[in-house]
Amino acid sequence: MNYHIRKMKPQDIDQVYEIECMVFPNPWPRSFFQNDLLKDDTIALKSEEDGVVYGYALASCVLDELHITNIAVAPEYQHRGIGKKLLSEIERMGRERECVYAYLEVRINNITAIEFYKKFGYRIIQVRKNYYLDGTDAYVMAKVLKEAL
Ligand SMILES: CC(C)(COP(=O)(O)OP(=O)(O)OC[C@H]1O[C@@H](n2cnc3c(N)ncnc32)[C@H](O)[C@@H]1OP(=O)(O)O)[C@@H](O)C(=O)NCCC(=O)NCCS
Known part of the structure; x- marks a missing residue:
């Protein structure tokens, strides 16, 4: 399959939340996703194909720090490189926003x-x-993420 990494939108939250509940013992409430999508410092990505979401990642970028707050892949699609693609892209976007460190x-x-x-x-x-x-x-x-100048 050819998974695409795209920006997460409010209309993705139903599918994202479904995965969240499958993979975490204490899932985030749905409102966390809704609120994060409204913030300028949030990077929110999904991995999808034909409108179906297979994974997602969120981070907040504050000053020079990228805080990776959530990353998950639907159980039956794990170990296929989706998490790798999501994390690589979120790090790339963090560097683009001048983040020097990433933590989680x-x-x-x-x-x-x-x-x-x-x-x-x-x-x-x-x-x-x-x-x-x-x-x-x-x-x-x-x-x-990148050496400070
Ligand atoms: C963690 C998670 C996001 C990884 O996503 P994924 O799509 O399964 O990971 P990938 O297939 O991209 O794996 C990338 C690399 O991670 C490593 N990796 C992944 N799963 C691993 C495992 N069970 N044991 C050892 N290494 C593992 C491998 O080195 C792999 O590289 P390779 O395929 O070249 O060997 C996924 O397992 C997940 O959603 N887990 C449940 C939610 C969760 O725990 N999120 C993190 C919260 S902090």
């Missing part, structure tokens, strides 16, 4: 995601205790 939080037991980020050059820099609503700790993983 990930559940310490989410081995798949941790390996995925490591493959992209992210390193664990910190542990945030009780970061998630269910009490799970988070690793903060970070990467230099």
Whole structure:
């Protein structure tokens, strides 16, 4: 299949939210997506073909930092390179907006995601205790996007 990476639009939220509920134990409320799409500092992308959304990624770009806040691929379409395309594009757009660092939080037991980020050059820099609503700790993983001048 030929997945396209495009900007996420309000009309994509139904499909995005469906994936969100399938992949996360504590999904974001729908309103988080709605609010993020209204913000100038948000980068929101989807992977789609023929109107069907297979994955999405969101980040906020504040000063020189790109905070990757959410990335997911529908379970039956994982391990086909969709996450890789989404993360590469969100990093490219972050660099375009002059972001120098990228960081994210990930559940310490989410081995798949941790390996995925490591493959992209992210390193664990910190542990945030009780970061998630269910009490799970988070690793903060970070990467230099471009050398500061
Ligand atoms: C993490 C996630 C977005 C990755 O998306 P994906 O489309 O499956 O990933 P890709 O197929 O693009 O994989 C890219 C690379 O990541 C690595 N990777 C992906 N899954 C992996 C796994 N289970 N174990 C080890 N490495 C893995 C591989 O090195 C892979 O590269 P390769 O195919 O060249 O070997 C996806 O697994 C997902 O949606 N998980 C549930 C939601 C989630 O946990 N999101 C992250 C929250 S912090």
